[in-house]
Amino acid sequence: MNMLNKKDYIKQLETIATYLELSGENPFKISAYRKAAANIETFQGDINTLQNFTEIKGVGKGVAEVLDDIKQNGESSLLLTLKESTPQGLIQMLKIRNLGAKKIVKINEALGIEDIEQLKQACIDNKISELPGFGKKSEENILKGIDEMLTMTEKLSIYQMHQFTQMIDAYLAESKDILQFDATGSFRRKNEFSSDIDYIINTTDRKAISKYISEAPFIKEVELQGNEKITVRIERDDLVTTADFRFTDTIGYAHMLQHFTGSKDHNIRIRQLAKAKHEKINEYGITKEDGSLIQYATEKEIYRHFNVNYIPPEMRTDGSEFDIQNLDEIITLNDIKGDIHMHTTYSDGAHSIEQMIERAIEKGYEYIAITDHSKSLFVANGLSEERLLEQNALIKSLNKQYNEIDIYSGIEMDILGDGSMDYNDDILKELDYVIGAIHQSLTQSEEDIMKRLKNACENPYVRHIAHPTGRLIGKRHGYAVNIEQLIQIAKETNTVLEINAHPMRLDLSANILIQYPDLQLTINTDAHAINQLDLMPYGVGTAIKGRVKKNQVINTMDRATFKEWVTKGK
16 A cells, blocks of 8 residues: 555545546536645645545545555556546646636647647747637637746746745755754745746754755755755655755844845946945854954834834835935734634635634634635635525624624626626625625636726625736736726725735735735735635735835734724715
């Protein structure tokens, strides 16, 4: 019997779901595999000791049989069959924006196209527009999607780096010889893309830790190994990146952390400040004019030495951050008092309402909003009117049980392709909090997209727009939103715009936030499981990078003030 870990099961289920999409399988069956993968991710027990996989919540008999096959043989026979019958080029085609699985199947069946190169040539030859259900516009959109995919950066996205650092952090935390560690560089600055990972490690036994890292199960290759640092190639699933681990002691930790966080331009400004005092600064400390070395215990003390306010890592960019006034007004993670966009088992979440509440209480939140998917999002088990009202009643009763937190009944409502809302106002008025979101018809023109967003903002019950550009970092650029128009409409209608904290989204982006410094915002995780509530630092990090102030973000309000804001309405 092959002993596998959770990630082995999860990867195979997710891969099966992808192949099933390309075979035209029932969306509910596809969703069953993806939901099972999400539930395994949050399963707390030893998966290999289970006698029956249906003991995992949300895993049905069919998926359980597949999991048992994986457990016994290492790889699912269903997956092997799907791989043999599916051209691998079709898998790559799924990454193209404006091209879903159903369209890929139609194109493959009609023209025998099996890879991106063939698809691009077919578009150039106008063969796609001749197919039933397609047209010239579809052909243009596919070509645009191919070009976008090919021009995507070769660096890894922040979400991919998040997955790497989670794996590394868990391993480093197990060593008793490591006193402290941090990821630095572009990842610590919350850049959307990074070429590699840098770590600083405080240890009293550098040789032992260098050896410990070299023996990590995720190490593909050791490129350089010494007592000062070790450089390795790290592998996770089908991704590979380089990681540098630098060693220091307690007294030098803050200086090394500051230096290797960067950015290059930020550190140039620091060196200029040191030069003005006839000093030098590097990763080891501050050298005074007389040659003596100063080493501070914290980064804040380093900045204070140069008579400047502490600059958060996310803001360390081009050097202009040194000139920002009122840095103390910039939002921090501690300012967040609640999370008002999350999902439960009522739709496509992995945990119940009660479990999400309990985790929110553990995090010290004063309020949350339960915002499952709406009825038109079938693949996410969207709520019918009846189920939504049933959930609404349950949340009202739960509010009586939990005195330490306010729970708002809500919905993440789809803004439909024709510009209408997924529920009528008679339903929406029964809820505490309504979010508008676009999940469908993503390839519409800017005019149509803006009509949809405008209609949502003008709805008296829609309080905020979720992930307003629809982008997925490194995967798609989003729908055709005119951000300037959306911001103006949001201001006129008193509609809040979201910074979605999931590291695949981070939308609105920091670049947009810097350009529009007076937005009314909310930062939420869009959590589909209790562990995803821990993604809030990514959203706050994006806000910090975008120089967002605490008073711009509605979920920094305390419990009473937020309740008053919600009750008052638009």
